[in-house]
Amino acid sequence: MSAKGPSSTLIEALTMQGRVIQALIMREMKTRFGRQRLGYAWALIEPLIYVAIFMALYSFRGREAPSGIPILPFLVTGVMPFMLFRNMVTRTLGALLSNRALLYFPQVTPFDLVVARALLEIGTAAFVFAIFMVAAQLSDQSLRVERPLDVVVWFAVGSLVGFGLGTIFSTLGPLFASIERLVPTVLLRPLFFTSGLFFTAEMIPAGVRDFALLNPMLHVTELVRSALFVGFESEYADPAYPIQTALVLTFIGLTMQRAMRKRVLTALQG
Amino acid sequence: MIELTNVSKAYRAGSGRRVVLDDVSVVFPTGVSVGILGLNGAGKSTLLRIIGGVEPPDRGSVRRDVRISWPIGFSGGLHTTMTGRENVQFIARIYGAPIRRVERFAEDFAELGVYFDMPVRTYSSGMRARLAFAVSMAAEFDCYLVDEVMAVGDARFNAKYRRAFKERREGASVIMVSHNPQTIMQECDIAVVLSRGKLTMYPSVDEAMSAYRELMST
Known part of the structure; x- marks a missing residue:
């Protein structure tokens, strides 16, 4: 067994970090899925509920699916990237607060805690999305994905935006008690209604559109749909914008985590 | 070897700050058992937690090249929602x-x-x-870290x-905090005295004990 400090070699340090992150993921799987009765199924059911609600609204208003995309895949491609983004924010936000005891171990760093939760969210989302894709493929043999690699890329960019934000808040959360309460309402709710879950950028009234396009997740949704659906290309999405936002937020988040580490640990354990 | 370099630690206490460790540099050699002596509230347990890495120092660094336990019996690291x-x-x-x-x-x-x-x-x-x-x-x-409530x-x-x-x-050494001089004498090879943020290492437990008694009488 080894509990060595900073004097160990790089390989030892990486092995230890790998071990720690693996142990954290295994523990997070239990808290995330193991305690509820529905367990893993909930990861699948939650997006379906959103899709079902939006479907009901669409048919109630007798609206056509936009831009010739069938309504079901249209909604799934709106809900999935946003839910991954939202889960990344809320799960990494709480990573330190709900694991404060584990930070007593010198091996476990705040970085390990946010990364472990982020990896579990990405894995879960990938699994759920794969199930949806297989289901879509089975129900409609003619379905084809225009640029599969781009779909993966834009999901990843969206999740990185969420990771950056969540990491920033994970550092602020232990210092300001209101953060955990404010983020879902003040930040995530406006983003929910402007991320294009159930509309395209084109459908937004011109005056509001520029404002909505400040939300990087609207770009991500548009880019996922452009990559997935043959015949749909977003006129409004700017690929550089969400990528830059993701990188800047992640950089800020990790820098804050490092710079404020001692204050955060003292606040959590004091 | 466990090496503390320029380690400082203070707590907020009411409106002021209570300095527990003030620019402490010390080397605990491998294989040598060390007793930590000090008056109540001098920060002995904090020192032990900093050595064990379960609490970060405000300033300074701790280098450890032995496998070192967390303070024995310390239950702070248990996650309460996990079994x-x-x-x-x-x-x-x-x-x-x-x-x-x-x-x-x-x-x-x-x-x-x-x-x-x-x-x-x-x-x-x-x-x-x-x-x-x-x-x-x-x-x-x-190396085992032992806090006095054994x-x-x-x-x-x-x-x-x-x-x-x-x-x-x-085959292992201990670093222990105890109020009981008897325990320290039995278990340790050398001892340090912590007082007003400063740590003094003595080459024998006896010398440390007399310094500690002097401290208690003032």
């Missing part, structure tokens, strides 16, 4: 220890019965301490713990 078993598995994993063996040892040693598979938040403080002790004893370290639970568990610790202690 006893899950906590043990987690700790074994991050230390790279054989999971099944550590799990079996801890389950047997802690004597928690069905509670071993219940969340730690349902435990009494005695049960938490027993689990914490069991995990510490399941793992092999070069008595835990009933006399029988205490005796069992002391037997286990004696076994672990062979």
Whole structure:
């Protein structure tokens, strides 16, 4: 067994970090899925509920699916990237607060805690999305994905935006008690209604559109749909914008985590 | 070897700050057992937690090149929503220890019965301490950190713990905090005295004891 400090070699340090992150993921799987009765199924059911609600609204208003995309895949491609983004924010936000005891171990760093939760969210989302894709493929043999690699890329960019934000808040959360309460309402709710879950950028009234396009997740949704659906290309999405936002937020988040580490640990354990 | 370099630590106390460690630099040599002496509230336990890495210093660095335990019986690292078993598995994993063996040892040693598979938040403080002790004893370290309240639970568990610790202690050193001079004399080769943020190392326990007595009489 080894509990060595900073004097160990790089390989030892990486092995230890790998071990720690693996142990954290295994523990997070239990808290995330193991305690509820529905367990893993909930990861699948939650997006379906959103899709079902939006479907009901669409048919109630007798609206056509936009831009010739069938309504079901249209909604799934709106809900999935946003839910991954939202889960990344809320799960990494709480990573330190709900694991404060584990930070007593010198091996476990705040970085390990946010990364472990982020990896579990990405894995879960990938699994759920794969199930949806297989289901879509089975129900409609003619379905084809225009640029599969781009779909993966834009999901990843969206999740990185969420990771950056969540990491920033994970550092602020232990210092300001209101953060955990404010983020879902003040930040995530406006983003929910402007991320294009159930509309395209084109459908937004011109005056509001520029404002909505400040939300990087609207770009991500548009880019996922452009990559997935043959015949749909977003006129409004700017690929550089969400990528830059993701990188800047992640950089800020990790820098804050490092710079404020001692204050955060003292606040959590004091 | 455990090396503290320019380590400072202070707490907010009311409106002011209480300095526990003030620019402390010290080397604890490998294989040498060290007693930590100091008046109540001098920060002995804080020093032990900083050595063990469970608490970061405000300034300065700690270098460790031996396998060092967390303070024995310290239950702060137990996650309250995880079960006893899950906590043990987690700790074994991050230390790279054989999971099944550590799990079996801890389950047997802690004597928690069905509670071993219940969340730690349902435990009494005695049960938490027993689990914490069991995990510490399941793992092999070069250096054990011992805080003075070594008595835990009933006399029988205490005796069992002391037997286990004696076994672990062979070939390993300890760094211990105790009010009891007798314990320090028995267990330690040298001792340090912590007073007003400064740490003084003495080459023998006897010399440290006389400095400590002087401190108590002033």
